[in-house]
Amino acid sequence: MSLAHALLTALSERSCSGSELAKRFDRSIGFFWPATHQQIYRELSRLETTGWVSSRAVEAAPGRRRVYEVLPAGREELSRWVSTPHEPKAIRDELLVKLRAEAVLDGGGLRDALRLRLERHRDKLEAYRAIELRSFDDAEPPRKQRLQHLILKAGIDVELLWIDLCENALAILDGGTED
Amino acid sequence: MSLAHALLTALSERSCSGSELAKRFDRSIGFFWPATHQQIYRELSRLETTGWVSSRAVEAAPGRRRVYEVLPAGREELSRWVSTPHEPKAIRDELLVKLRAEAVLDGGGLRDALRLRLERHRDKLEAYRAIELRSFDDAEPPRKQRLQHLILKAGIDVELLWIDLCENALAILDGGTED
DNA sequence: GCTACCATGTAACAGGTTACATGATTAG
DNA sequence: CTAATCATGTAACCTGTTACATGGTAGC
Numbered sequence: 001m002s003l004a005h006a007l008l009t010a011l012s013e014r015s016c017s018g019s020e021l022a023k024r025f026d027r028s029i030g031f032f033w034p035a036t037h038q039q040i041y042r043e044l045s046r047l048e049t050t051g052w053v054s055s056r057a058v059e060a061a062p063g064r065r066r067v068y069e070v071l072p073a074g075r076e077e078l079s080r081w082v083s084t085p086h087e088p089k090a091i092r093d094e095l096l097v098k099l100r101a102e103a104v105l106d107g108g109g110l111r112d113a114l115r116l117r118l119e120r121h122r123d124k125l126e127a128y129r130a131i132e133l134r135s136f137d138d139a140e141p142p143r144k145q146r147l148q149h150l151i152l153k154a155g156i157d158v159e160l161l162w163i164d165l166c167e168n169a170l171a172i173l174d175g176g177t178e179d
Numbered sequence: 180m181s182l183a184h185a186l187l188t189a190l191s192e193r194s195c196s197g198s199e200l201a202k203r204f205d206r207s208i209g210f211f212w213p214a215t216h217q218q219i220y221r222e223l224s225r226l227e228t229t230g231w232v233s234s235r236a237v238e239a240a241p242g243r244r245r246v247y248e249v250l251p252a253g254r255e256e257l258s259r260w261v262s263t264p265h266e267p268k269a270i271r272d273e274l275l276v277k278l279r280a281e282a283v284l285d286g287g288g289l290r291d292a293l294r295l296r297l298e299r300h301r302d303k304l305e306a307y308r309a310i311e312l313r314s315f316d317d318a319e320p321p322r323k324q325r326l327q328h329l330i331l332k333a334g335i336d337v338e339l340l341w342i343d344l345c346e347n348a349l350a351i352l353d354g355g356t357e358d
Numbered sequence: 359g360c361t362a363c364c365a366t367g368t369a370a371c372a373g374g375t376t377a378c379a380t381g382a383t384t385a386g
Numbered sequence: 387c388t389a390a391t392c393a394t395g396t397a398a399c400c401t402g403t404t405a406c407a408t409g410g411t412a413g414c
Contacts, residue, residue: 002273003373009280019393032275039374041395064382065393075284082280083288085295086273088303091337094181094265096211096330101188101261103326105254109262116264124267146351147282151275154344158270161340165333172325182401198365218402220367243410244365 003043006033008078015069118166125159182222185212187257194248297345304338
């Protein structure tokens, strides 16, 4: 049920409509919990049925926009969920399966996939670093900012990890002997 | 369709029965592509229908064991899949959502979850390092071993990353000022 | 011959993905 | 007034998860 709580988190930061949520997801929470607009609308309906958020139609707005807002019960639920420990989820990444398949196939066909991944991870790294420069320049930031920065740094480290993996894999496929 | 290809990979390494596959998954490919025995049996049936694997019943064996084997068409499919580039998948980890929720809630309720994750990631790190010592002591390993070692090192790096994240998050929640 | 265990499987469900549909507002 | 775009939504599907069922073999 993490999408529900991701939405509660985003709406706690600022109330907004479904489409705006979808856009905000694309450039913040969605980095580590992606969601399409279909998922978001479906989940918002459920949240409203459960009584964790309320919505009101916005007059004089494009489409039939509705603005969602977290109710006290939703805030309690979010708090309860945050305090509930959970098991880590496994990585589940296609590339690692492909590396293992490449090891048994012995063909070298993985090169293109590795180069694409490398490009994507470098792009993402750059995007994260741009956000970092833009948003976290404070030398002595408040707790909230420090936590948000920590999340971003985790994202950066993940990209660095994949970049390193891809480069090493390409070196092996190209027959290099360096480690 | 990654489970299908993970199974083809495992069966290419060595033919075996469904239950044995489930066990092998638990301690190798399953680290980065987990699968329950139900998923495995369902997928094996499909693979056989598609004509990528064949199975034969084993007489004089416990239960009604069937041994699965990759057919030439399956080997081709695996090769085709390895050469097909794919987009990286997002992280999708509950902990990052919770960190962000903690930032907006301002309560400190995340400590227990962080401590549990820390423990789990340390355990996994230790397990991976034990495998590394056991399996990769060769100074000049063949290509196949180098690729497999690379996968394992990626797993180790991922655990180190999470450990670092959890420790830093706990430091912030405990009001420390170190970065 | 019980009991426990093993290999295989079924059924129901939850969540995510993709394709498409509808009404309403805005731009030209 | 027509085309493009926006906000919301429906439907079908696929994968993964959980709980349970069945038949067979092995140990006592």
